[in-house]
Amino acid sequence: MSKHKVIFPQNLIIEAETGATLKELMNREGIEFDFPCGGRGKCGKCKVRISTGAGEPLDEEKRVLTAKEIAEGIRLACLTRVKGDMRVEFLSDKKIGHQILLSGLDRTVAIDPHINKKYLEVDKATVRDMRTDWQRIKDRLAAQGDEYRNAKIRLPVLRAIPGLMNNTGAKMTAVFYNYNNKVRGLENGDTSGRLLGIAFDIGTTTIVGYLVDLYTGKELSVVSTLNPQTQYGADVISRITYASQNPRGLDDLHRAVTGALNSLIGEATKSAGVSRNDIYAITAVGNTCMHHLFVGINPQSVALAPYVPVVSDALQGDPSDFNLEINPAGKVFVLPNIAGFVGADTAAVLLATDFDKSEDIRLVVDIGTNGEIALGNKDRILACSTAAGPAFEGAQITCGMRGATGAIDHVTFGGNLEYSVIGNVEPIGICGSALLDTVAGLVENGLIDERGRFMEPEEVTHPVGKKLKDRLIRYNEKPAFLISGSFDDTGSRPVLVTQKDIRELQLAKGAMATGIKILMKNYGLQAEDIKEVLLAGAFGNYLDPHSACAIGLIPAELEGRIKMIGNAAGAGAKLALLSAAEYRRAEQAARKVEFVELGSDPDFTSVFAESMLFPAQENGSKS
Ligand code: FES
Incomplete structure (x- = not known):
């Protein structure tokens, strides 16, 4: 060929x-x-x-x-x-980096890593002391504290002992897994000073890794990449379809994510000036589909009624079980799932926000391609998931793009339309936060009605709307709103929002708002009962709370109680890495959650239809 x-x-x-x-x-x-x-x-x-x-x-x-x-x-x-x-x-500068939220919540945690290291000096057997080599190692370990008594050893590690002994004995470091008292590795010399871990938040769109020192909790580097599974589809359903309909589909998706994790490990260790061999623990969180694909389980059941995952328990395995390249004596810890579409990422969010300990009723909304919502406090937690779709992330939007250089990220409506662009360059598209601002402005200034229909210029009566009505244009013979640029050859590329884009956003916000309302109804709560609304996820950190309320994504009464908490799933993964107790607590918190299947709620259809509407305005936005 x-x-x-x-x-x-x-x-x-x-x-x-x-x-x-x-x-x-x-x-x-x-x-x-x-x-x-x-x-x-x-x-x-x-x-x-x-x-x-x-x-x-x-x-x-x-x-x-x-x-x-x-x-x-x-x-x-x-x-x-x-x-x-x-x-x-x-068509755009592909060298540009994506603006991804890397900071999580700051929460103190008592450091209690899953893996420990102990330096041991072991004498050789003599005629007066005929204990076996392994017995001597065990006795030395036991002398380090009660938690090291009755140690067991993996067979491959046992085989390595003769190679470590010389004429007088051996100086070695035992790598010890606290949970089952097992020596997972014996290393030549004193390596006890180096014990690192990496926490991964595997999002449908983005993967973030946090490399930390397991002794001090210090973050050594933060790395991120687009999830390469995107090449098989932007959303979980297309990936489940790919995994199920192609003979090698599951393997392709599993290898795509583990390959990305291995690359991120390489990048993180390089930037911190350490070796991947210094990493002894990994935690991973993700929605149920990402979880299954990472573990190597076909997620087909998640997409079929009654949408039950194959497993929801917290899982552990060797690095080789996950094709991960770190120290082979290390371990991988996957946080528990909650239900079909409420995954280990939500368990991590609950952990990071101390949701299961809170006296106050709180609402946490993790906005992503799948929206996950939890409502409650230490006594009762309800959770649901909504297929919000990728509109919030700028996908399937005419000029949509992710939050990268060239994306308009905020829009303000006044006498003039003002906007900001990531990287302060010529705008080439619009990301989710600006889409929300734009639609909120269109609603509040009477340029669209409560059903989302564009007004004709002569129908606009709102004073600000009237100043902006020239931006109501026809694009492909359909109404649209021009944010920047123009259509003549001299101007910069037009960035606009079309009627179809507004429909996409309506579907996404309608789905999220429906989830919130049905959880409130099932809990028997009114907006005034909710003390705090926590918006999590990368997008949840950039959006304007006023815009979120103006389009009806979050009930308007809660506007003053909204707090952005950043990547709470990543923060939860870090907590579970630094503390075995927190990892176990994630499992307890996950088991406490009552999953609400929105589709089977008798009010679902009517609540969804109502939630698709935009809040009615006073100045001429009625149709
Ligand atoms: S990926 Fe090529 S058209 Fe959708």
């Missing part, structure tokens, strides 16, 4: 065989690129410009690309096949 030269940005030259798709090449070369619909040619989001070698567009491409785009050599990377030499350009 003939080979061709495909040149990617930064002059990356890839040899490709005839017929390979650009998506396959990018996956093979580890080029990070989003394929939100899993490469089915449906979403139109994987656009690239082919400046040399663009062939005729396919019919599927003609459906999602404009004639102008096609003339400019724009094609879909998931469908374009190599037929000759090509040059591929990205």
